[in-house]
Amino acid sequence: MSVIGIDFGNESCYVAVAKAGGIETIANDYSLRATPSFIAFSEKNRILGVAAKNQQVTNMKNTVYCLKRLLGRKYRDPHVQQELQLLPFTVVEEKGGNIGIKVRYLNEEHTFSPEQCLAMLLTKLKDISANALQTPINDCVISVPSYYTNNERKALLDSAAIAGLNVLRLMNEPTATALSYGIYKQDLPNPEEKARNVVFVDCGHCSLQVSAVAFHKGKLRMLSCSSDPHLGGRDFDMLIADHFCKQFQTKYGIDAKSNPRAFIRLLAEAEKLKKQMSANSTTLPLNIECFMNDKDVSGDMKRADMESLAQGLLQRVEQTLKQCLTQSGLDVNDIHSVEVVGGSTRIPAIKGLIERIFNRTPSTTLNQDEAVSRGCALQCAILSPAVRVRDFSVTDVQVYPITVAWDASPSGESAGEIEVFPVNHAVPFSKMLTFYRMEPFTLRARYSGSIPYPDKEIGKWVIKDIRPNADGKPQKVKVKARVNLHGIMTISSASLFEAKETPEPETPEEQQAAKGGEQQQETNAEQQNGPQQQQPNDVDMDGQQQQQGGAAPEVGSGSSWTKRISAWFSGEAAEKDKKKKQTVKSIELPIESLTFGFSNVELNQFTEQEFKMIASDKQEKERADARNAFEEYVYELRNKVSSEDELAPYILEKDRTSLVTRLDDMENWLYEEGEDCHKQVYVDKLASLKEIGDPVHSRRYEHETRPGQVEEFARSL
Ligand code: ATP
Ligand code: MG
Numbered sequence: 001m002s003v004i005g006i007d008f009g010n011e012s013c014y015v016a017v018a019k020a021g022g023i024e025t026i027a028n029d030y031s032l033r034a035t036p037s038f039i040a041f042s043e044k045n046r047i048l049g050v051a052a053k054n055q056q057v058t059n060m061k062n063t064v065y066c067l068k069r070l071l072g073r074k075y076r077d078p079h080v081q082q083e084l085q086l087l088p089f090t091v092v093e094e095k096g097g098n099i100g101i102k103v104r105y106l107n108e109e110h111t112f113s114p115e116q117c118l119a120m121l122l123t124k125l126k127d128i129s130a131n132a133l134q135t136p137i138n139d140c141v142i143s144v145p146s147y148y149t150n151n152e153r154k155a156l157l158d159s160a161a162i163a164g165l166n167v168l169r170l171m172n173e174p175t176a177t178a179l180s181y182g183i184y185k186q187d188l189p190n191p192e193e194k195a196r197n198v199v200f201v202d203c204g205h206c207s208l209q210v211s212a213v214a215f216h217k218g219k220l221r222m223l224s225c226s227s228d229p230h231l232g233g234r235d236f237d238m239l240i241a242d243h244f245c246k247q248f249q250t251k252y253g254i255d256a257k258s259n260p261r262a263f264i265r266l267l268a269e270a271e272k273l274k275k276q277m278s279a280n281s282t283t284l285p286l287n288i289e290c291f292m293n294d295k296d297v298s299g300d301m302k303r304a305d306m307e308s309l310a311q312g313l314l315q316r317v318e319q320t321l322k323q324c325l326t327q328s329g330l331d332v333n334d335i336h337s338v339e340v341v342g343g344s345t346r347i348p349a350i351k352g353l354i355e356r357i358f359n360r361t362p363s364t365t366l367n368q369d370e371a372v373s374r375g376c377a378l379q380c381a382i383l384s385p386a387v388r389v390r391d392f393s394v395t396d397v398q399v400y401p402i403t404v405a406w407d408a409s410p411s412g413e414s415a416g417e418i419e420v421f422p423v424n425h426a427v428p429f430s431k432m433l434t435f436y437r438m439e440p441f442t443l444r445a446r447y448s449g450s451i452p453y454p455d456k457e458i459g460k461w462v463i464k465d466i467r468p469n470a471d472g473k474p475q476k477v478k479v480k481a482r483v484n485l486h487g488i489m490t491i492s493s494a495s496l497f498e499a500k501e502t503p504e505p506e507t508p509e510e511q512q513a514a515k516g517g518e519q520q521q522e523t524n525a526e527q528q529n530g531p532q533q534q535q536p537n538d539v540d541m542d543g544q545q546q547q548q549g550g551a552a553p554e555v556g557s558g559s560s561w562t563k564r565i566s567a568w569f570s571g572e573a574a575e576k577d578k579k580k581k582q583t584v585k586s587i588e589l590p591i592e593s594l595t596f597g598f599s600n601v602e603l604n605q606f607t608e609q610e611f612k613m614i615a616s617d618k619q620e621k622e623r624a625d626a627r628n629a630f631e632e633y634v635y636e637l638r639n640k641v642s643s644e645d646e647l648a649p650y651i652l653e654k655d656r657t658s659l660v661t662r663l664d665d666m667e668n669w670l671y672e673e674g675e676d677c678h679k680q681v682y683v684d685k686l687a688s689l690k691e692i693g694d695p696v697h698s699r700r701y702e703h704e705t706r707p708g709q710v711e712e713f714a715r716s717l
Helices: 050-054 078-084 114-133 150-162 173-182 233-252 260-279 303-309 311-328 348-358 371-383 508-514 517-529 558-569 572-576 600-641 653-671 679-716
Strands: 002-008 012-019 022-025 039-041 046-048 090-093 099-105 108-112 137-144 166-172 196-203 208-216 219-228 284-292 295-301 335-341 393-398 402-406 416-421 425-427 429-437 441-447 457-463 475-483 489-503 545-547 580-588 591-595
Touching: 002 114, 002 173, 002 371, 012 114, 012 371, 022 371, 039 050, 039 099, 039 114, 046 050, 046 114, 099 114, 108 114, 114 137, 114 150, 114 600, 137 150, 137 173, 137 371, 150 166, 150 457, 150 600, 166 173, 166 371, 173 196, 173 208, 173 219, 173 335, 173 371, 173 393, 196 311, 196 348, 208 311, 219 311, 233 260, 233 295, 233 303, 233 311, 260 284, 260 303, 303 311, 311 348, 335 348, 416 429, 416 475, 425 429, 429 441, 441 489, 457 489, 489 591, 600 653, 600 679, 653 679
Parallel strands: 002 137, 137 166, 196 335, 219 393, 429 545
Antiparallel strands: 002 012, 012 022, 039 046, 090 099, 099 108, 196 208, 208 219, 284 295, 393 425, 402 416, 402 441, 429 475, 441 457, 457 591, 475 489, 489 580
């Protein structure tokens, strides 16, 4: 079983595998390391990765990309609406405001969710990996932007589930990059020494992420992570393309924006020009033949022109760099180095800004394109028992503050809310919240502060089966709020602490029995969670970091809460009746989660649909392979029987003539009624042709090899 890391990029995906000898990047079916994040649909099959991008210009409506921008969002989200202006395929609003991608597939109209479309791409990556490694693929770590919210993360997990991938961790891209930097560094400071602080700048196709990370031997801690989710190479391409659009309008009187196919071609040329400008500061040409209305177009640009066009973008790069520095609390002199990754950090103006702000030349220690996937593969190896790798502790941060709110209760507890995870809080992390309730209640979590999403809601959790105690009073309920390894916030468990008064045991045996598990367990729980004992960073039982501390519904009346707690456990009740002892029983409570994502039923249905599509693609591939094999044999045999140097001497002339005629007929058949037959038709035709062709081949083979054999036989005598 192999463990892999997937960098799911806006432009392309990389897959790395952790092996005993180190990390390797897997090449795809075109022997390329980058697989474009493109999927396409045709009347016969789905086309995924390289092939999908290659056919985009001729199949624009059915070629889907930029899924990373649509995942987990609603159709009416302004960011989605902005994306849609750039995307040539059809997107519609589905039930619940969700996004539907409408395509023609197998000669029918189909609407797929972004999750399903991404599952198709993941299926392809899984297939590429399984073929390259010759093992089944199951466990993986997939990268996500650090600015992804709960919904986007859950959507990605749903996609992975549909593709049959078991995600051990969704890893923030900057964190993956930092891991691939840290794990091989032999000279990191010891725990008692000052940390090595490294800044990572990743500017990709659609977004910019800047992070500050503190390294010690064997561990990394993310200090801060700033991003601009709308600033990447694509935005530079767009500026260049816009510039030429205007120029072509005046120069040739054509409006490239009115023709999506022409505009896509222009964007591709703008991207090429942009890359050339990174290496060259002289004026460079842009030429496109037959651009629109049969007109060839041309123009030129030099790096300085591009930089002045991109002033606005570059200012935003500067802001993001500075924001990360401020949030990290580091002084520029505390920074050991600035590492750049992501394709767009090759733009000289971006490198220049980094140099100016951090006062040092950016380093390129890491593989700029593959660092994220390599970090994911390393993390997967660390988490999976299947591969042995040096351990490295990773403490991440979550970038939006999270608030949990609760309703008032009929029994008198007031409504309230508390910021449970402030910005840049360590992840993974669990916190216990304590309530006093006698009936079910609801918790709501949302992002507070400004986030680039219209909907700040994370989810709703109904804590069920709460009942009053024997005296009809509220009981203590502890709820665990958690941001898990994937960076997903959830209410992961809830317990009711039911206090009971039991008679004081009389005999030593009874006394012993009374010291049993429940009493001990509750004492521990209380010790951990009393408001007096705020001890961050202890480790709880499931290995997650946990911060102790309580949040009572009566926020702002902490002292009365403390009094109630101490009254509960100080044994005041026992004082009153020496014959009674209080025991506390913890009862796990059911939680109903109302959060984003597919239900299990839907997931199963989509998984089944994906299976069917995989089977249908496989069938189509086998059919196309059978047709190709037959076509190839027809051409090859005809060429060979027509050549004196090949098979012509080994077939009688009259047989040769009729065979060539038959082969010509077969070629014609292949391009007419034989174009689209069932696989078996080609297999049968190939077999019947081989009955004629193979004896000719074997006559030549015997003729060419027998003399040698006769000589050898003669020598052996
Ligand atoms: P994202 O990180 O936004 O999800 P991604 O990971 O797919 O996207 P990368 O592969 O890091 O993106 O970078 C792709 C971008 O880098 C493209 O916009 C590409 O044009 C740009 N790029 C690649 N090489 C160069 C270069 N030499 N000069 C300028 N830009 C470049
Ligand atoms: Mg990237």
